[in-house]
Amino acid sequence: MTSQTDAVGGKYDQFAQAGTTEALGGNIHAGYWDSGAEHVPMAAATDRLTDLVGERLALRPGDRVLDVGCGNGFPAMRIAGTHDVHVTGITVSQQEVDRATELAAGSDRVAFRLADAASLPGDLGTFDAVFAIESLLHLPDQASALARLRRLVRPGGRLVVADLCQREPFTGAGEAVLAGMIRTLEIAGINSELEHRASLQKAGWDLLELLDIGENVRPSYEQAAAAFRRIADSAPPFAAADIITAAELMAAFGENPSSGYVLITARRP
């Protein structure tokens, strides 16, 4: 692990201990709402996003799948159960490994370990498919990481990425919001759609589909901000200030029309 990934892991450890995951309903990612379905609660909407990722992996029963940046294990568990596959989840947060392992207790299809996507351990194995939900934005060199992941996936196997994106460069007040997100959430950067495409191409993946689902996920930011504000008072002192700052930044990010969200499907040639 590098000092950069230690910092990311430390941040997720801190947020896990402060109860942010429970506040979000388990998953640590955006929800997806079909238009007119705003009444659907956040936990169901985040599962819906996981389902959109799972559907695009083109899985067959028994397949081996890698979850890059697995959080507390909710997406891996859901995809393993829905598609009857084996999932290995990696994260740089020991707190998350512990929580995910507890969640998967008794399952012989899902396992979690501490590992850095920027420096993958040699004994991880090979996979039929890989997915990354809101984790690539923490990596300073996404193209190199995506190239290493490609080498772990069989020819024809899929990669699905769900991640934030900038539709237009954030300017004015938006620039400060972006800088705050980068600092507070230990993000390396938020790509434009073109940067996402370029990283995939450089890493040798064939792009099959790139959707901007920014409007479907937009309610997430205000809901996540509200959930963070609710727990801020009872959060441990080492995390309280960051939780309040993160809440305000997420709300502002969601209000900015330049904030998009990509759902990318690619294939190993």
Ligand SMILES: C[S@@+](CC[C@H](N)C(=O)[O-])C[C@H]1O[C@@H](n2cnc3c(N)ncnc32)[C@H](O)[C@@H]1O
């Ligand atoms: C926003 S959370 C998403 C968690 C999970 N994918 C979900 O949707 O619930 C980002 C995740 O990426 C992980 N992560 C960040 N940098 C990483 C790296 N270099 N290698 C592996 N995981 C990383 C974090 O530890 C965290 O689990």
